[in-house]
Amino acid sequence: MPQHSPLDLAEGDPFGPHNLPYGVFTTSDEPQRRRVGVRYGAYVLDVHALAEAAGSAHAAVLSAGTLNPLLAAGRAIWSAVRAELVDALTDPARRVTVEPLLVPLADVALHLPFDVADYVDFYASEHHASNVGQIFRPNGDALTPNWKHLPIGYHGRAGTVVVSGTPVVRPAGQRKAPADAAPTFGPSQRLDIEAELGFVVGTPSTLGEPVPLDAFADHVFGVTLLNDWSARDIQAWEYVPLGPFLGKSFATSVSAWVTPLDALAHARTAPPRRDVPLLPYLDDSAAAEPGGFDIRLEVAINGHVVSRPPFSAMYWTAAQQLAHMTVNGASLRTGDLFASGTISGPRPEERGCLLELTWSGRDPVELPTGKRTFLEDGDEVTITAWAPGPDGVRVGLGEVTGKITGR
Amino acid sequence: MPQHSPLDLAEGDPFGPHNLPYGVFTTSDEPQRRRVGVRYGAYVLDVHALAEAAGSAHAAVLSAGTLNPLLAAGRAIWSAVRAELVDALTDPARRVTVEPLLVPLADVALHLPFDVADYVDFYASEHHASNVGQIFRPNGDALTPNWKHLPIGYHGRAGTVVVSGTPVVRPAGQRKAPADAAPTFGPSQRLDIEAELGFVVGTPSTLGEPVPLDAFADHVFGVTLLNDWSARDIQAWEYVPLGPFLGKSFATSVSAWVTPLDALAHARTAPPRRDVPLLPYLDDSAAAEPGGFDIRLEVAINGHVVSRPPFSAMYWTAAQQLAHMTVNGASLRTGDLFASGTISGPRPEERGCLLELTWSGRDPVELPTGKRTFLEDGDEVTITAWAPGPDGVRVGLGEVTGKITGR
Structure with a gap:
């Protein structure tokens, strides 16, 4: 029997590829390393690691421990990054790359996602x-x-x-x-x-x-x-x-x-x-x-x-x-x-x-x-x-x- | 006749060693390099350069293009840096070191001295x-x-x-x-x-x-x-x-x-x-x-x-x-x-x-x-x-x- 994949969501999951909200997380083994993630089902996808693995042109704006560089990049980049994420999460051929980059929500700490200006x-x-x-x-x-x-x-x-x-x-x-x-x-x-x-x-x-x-x-x-x-x-x-x-x-x-x-x-x-x-x-x-x-x-x-x-x-x-x-x-x-x-x-x-x-x-x-x-x-x-x-x-x-x- | 030194202020100058307000300046030859300075008479003293030249333990908090690292350092460091500056500006033996680090106010641009939080x-x-x-x-x-x-x-x-x-x-x-x-x-x-x-x-x-x-x-x-x-x-x-x-x-x-x-x-x-x-x-x-x-x-x-x-x-x-x-x-x-x-x-x-x-x-x-x-x-x-x-x-x-x- 094949193991259940975190990429397979229950029907109607409100955190599917149609959503992809951004946050900042750490894991208990690296509590100082804040990383940008998107929520997918009951998991967090490490988006910088994915961008690196995929050779994305936008890896740099995802590399900080805060969303600010992505926020500053502007709408064209926001759309491009989102399209890359949707593609990675829905293309069966990429499962083997994406699955290891999903961390169970239960295993992460979530942080203030961006530095608040005013x-x-x-x-x-x-x-x-x-x-x-x-x-x-x-x-x-x-x-x-x-x-x-x-x-x-x-x-x-x-x-x-x-x-x-x-x-x-x-x-x-x-x-x-x-x-x-x-x-x-x-x-x-x-x-x-x-x-x-x-x-x-x-x-x-x-x-x-x-x-x-x-x-x-x-x-x-x-x-x-x-x-x-x-x-x-x-x-x-x-x-x-x-x-x-x-x-x-x-x-x-x-x-x-x-x-x-x-x-x-x-x-x-x-x-x-x-x-x-x-x-x-x-x-x-x-x-x-x-x-x-x-x-x-x-x-x-x-x-x-x-x-x-x-x-x-x-x-x-x-x-x-x-x-x-x-x-x-x-x-x-x-x-x-x-x-x-x-x-x-x-x-x-x-x-x-x-x-x-x-x-x-x-x-x-x-x-x-x-x-x-x-x-x-x-x-x-x-x-x-x-x-x-x-x-x-x-x-x-x-x-x-x-x-x-x-x- | 000896040249007039920028270290010699007129009597009662309101920007003498009793004052030493901090700011951030650039010079026209390096318009991108913001530096921390203190005002002395009609000059700006490059305090990071001075700290480096003097081997000060506090050079690091003076090395940014904003006062924030100094601000964050706390009162003990504020007092120590101030004492070092007063000493440098009033010790005749150090004139030769300090004089070249004074830039006429007329030759600098002044910037927002710190990043405003709230x-x-x-x-x-x-x-x-x-x-x-x-x-x-x-x-x-x-x-x-x-x-x-x-x-x-x-x-x-x-x-x-x-x-x-x-x-x-x-x-x-x-x-x-x-x-x-x-x-x-x-x-x-x-x-x-x-x-x-x-x-x-x-x-x-x-x-x-x-x-x-x-x-x-x-x-x-x-x-x-x-x-x-x-x-x-x-x-x-x-x-x-x-x-x-x-x-x-x-x-x-x-x-x-x-x-x-x-x-x-x-x-x-x-x-x-x-x-x-x-x-x-x-x-x-x-x-x-x-x-x-x-x-x-x-x-x-x-x-x-x-x-x-x-x-x-x-x-x-x-x-x-x-x-x-x-x-x-x-x-x-x-x-x-x-x-x-x-x-x-x-x-x-x-x-x-x-x-x-x-x-x-x-x-x-x-x-x-x-x-x-x-x-x-x-x-x-x-x-x-x-x-x-x-x-x-x-x-x-x-x-x-x-x-x-x-x-």
């Missing part, structure tokens, strides 16, 4: 912004007057972006309830998640030159899952007038896998209808390709699903965010990461953070491990996602997970 | 915050309720930090006056400066571990001048609720010279009296060393001085900013840059931005080149500064300059 977080779900507005500013309009005219964003801390699996230390800080006379200090009592997607910039741009809507795919390499951990009590006290700072900067987790845009071609979908006319640099009504993505997320706490946020409901697209972020002349660098903002759909069970899911703690979420308003020490949060691929096969986006450590 | 901007002048509060929120309190309890800050764009002399392209963007029905798009009509100091982090810290007040000098290497260019019309429309974004992200200029903290020992001064009790992690009342710095800035437009902001008037100190920035467990990286926020003193002629100097355009500034409310294309803004040094000699902080280019 990190920007947006606020692109109307449902999320409207819910948060009602909670944080009960006496004002749910949406600020600018919300439907521009994708609101802010810079976050790039140095505390961590890979999935990194423990998250509960942040301490100042908080002050309206009724308190003065702020107090201590561990956050309202530690929350934000289920998001992160977009990874490959090709840089020039200072002073905006990147138009239709150049999105020239600059953006792919997508990560992202959890923008948030301490709501710290955030509420600090954020007026200059925005979130310590309520967010303690950790932002990303998935170990970066799904290339090419793998999401079947997930393209039109964003929701826009309610107000957009200025020309944001007007995507005549775009060649729809700007939204049909990506379905699932948020679980301690293994229990608490929400299923639909990315297709996002009001602002990633292309609009990129165009906005650069319209003032700000330049892009390889490794820039911009996140969607919390993904919340219209329905209560589609909300992407506990602030909304529990309506600021009023309606606890019931878990087998007990009721939750916000996260407790030891809680583990895992966000997974998939998108429609070719021929009804799913494209898996992996997972981003993190466990809360007390302090 | 960039954070604070809001630490009570006079500035109070003036801006009155201008932006005329119907509210001038200071937000949190202002005297914590140093308010936000993350800015690290990728658009540029060295002094880099032209600044006027940003375009959305703006909407309250009376307008909808936002319009175009070049900023209210382009402003913010005169600030930037603090450069050398020694990194560990994720999850706060950096206390008294560890400031272990982590911070030195100080730059900084101009946080701001488009007030873009900022006013975008900044609620998540803070400044495109109104600031198009460019932030820093001086080419990083003045080491060691050179500012005589400038230490007590910050203003605090009006409210501070939480312990911010309470510097028992600090061994006063947290303020007596640094006097001068802001000139087209060579005409428009303001003289005193850094000694800042309510929050850089040590408090560092302690606050990390109290939630956020880690520091080598090359992190955090800026003071606009430096404004109590008097009208000490205000550090045009928004305040012209009271939002109501009271134009008179220049020989015409009246200004905000900056016009072709305007050149230069910020200089000095601090008291030993024996009445000044410590020069160099300059940060930039000229506005139209679009």
Whole structure:
């Protein structure tokens, strides 16, 4: 009986040759040697070793312990490398070369896949912004007057972006309830998640030159899952007038896998209808390709699903965010990461953070491990996602997970 | 008659051996070879060449085309390198070695002195915050309720930090006056400066571990001048609720010279009296060393001085900013840059931005080149500064300059 080959995937495996997300891995025998890999089924393919073995012209951009050289290489190289990988993984004649380069996922450690340059977080779900507005500013309009005219964003801390699996230390800080006379200090009592997607910039741009809507795919390499951990009590006290700072900067987790845009071609979908006319640099009504993505997320706490946020409901697209972020002349660098903002759909069970899911703690979420308003020490949060691929096969986006450590 | 030696400075030269700010330079014959230098009088000393010639144990951290390896080396090495430089520049027996390593400033190009990791901007002048509060929120309190309890800050764009002399392209963007029905798009009509100091982090810290007040000098290497260019019309429309974004992200200029903290020992001064009790992690009342710095800035437009902001008037100190920035467990990286926020003193002629100097355009500034409310294309803004040094000699902080280019 022939041995089972790692190249033979079960039908419908979400990590087949239609997907091929990139990551950085080490093995226990060489823990210092970080290598670029793509996920294939339950294995990691050593893509630099493959490129060397195949005499690929692109081996050099795959030789570092980070994706950055590949990211910097630009779309033509991204496509060429992807075509080489698909060819190697699907050509029966090459099995004997490829099989030894597949390492079981169980035998690898995964690392932050790229060096993050600048990190920007947006606020692109109307449902999320409207819910948060009602909670944080009960006496004002749910949406600020600018919300439907521009994708609101802010810079976050790039140095505390961590890979999935990194423990998250509960942040301490100042908080002050309206009724308190003065702020107090201590561990956050309202530690929350934000289920998001992160977009990874490959090709840089020039200072002073905006990147138009239709150049999105020239600059953006792919997508990560992202959890923008948030301490709501710290955030509420600090954020007026200059925005979130310590309520967010303690950790932002990303998935170990970066799904290339090419793998999401079947997930393209039109964003929701826009309610107000957009200025020309944001007007995507005549775009060649729809700007939204049909990506379905699932948020679980301690293994229990608490929400299923639909990315297709996002009001602002990633292309609009990129165009906005650069319209003032700000330049892009390889490794820039911009996140969607919390993904919340219209329905209560589609909300992407506990602030909304529990309506600021009023309606606890019931878990087998007990009721939750916000996260407790030891809680583990895992966000997974998939998108429609070719021929009804799913494209898996992996997972981003993190466990809360007390302090 | 003996030739004049570049080692012989005029009495009181602000760039003597008591100062020795670090920068990165190239010469026209080797435009690709960036080298670490210190400023000495009107010369740049090639410190790596000196270290090699002297057989210094620290040559390696001076060998890159950026200050980052030196920054990462930590305070003990910073002090040792500085002592070696002072010795070389003041020992008559070493003149013959040192003189050939001095290059006239006029013959060098200066570059961004370090790779910026994260960039954070604070809001630490009570006079500035109070003036801006009155201008932006005329119907509210001038200071937000949190202002005297914590140093308010936000993350800015690290990728658009540029060295002094880099032209600044006027940003375009959305703006909407309250009376307008909808936002319009175009070049900023209210382009402003913010005169600030930037603090450069050398020694990194560990994720999850706060950096206390008294560890400031272990982590911070030195100080730059900084101009946080701001488009007030873009900022006013975008900044609620998540803070400044495109109104600031198009460019932030820093001086080419990083003045080491060691050179500012005589400038230490007590910050203003605090009006409210501070939480312990911010309470510097028992600090061994006063947290303020007596640094006097001068802001000139087209060579005409428009303001003289005193850094000694800042309510929050850089040590408090560092302690606050990390109290939630956020880690520091080598090359992190955090800026003071606009430096404004109590008097009208000490205000550090045009928004305040012209009271939002109501009271134009008179220049020989015409009246200004905000900056016009072709305007050149230069910020200089000095601090008291030993024996009445000044410590020069160099300059940060930039000229506005139209679009």
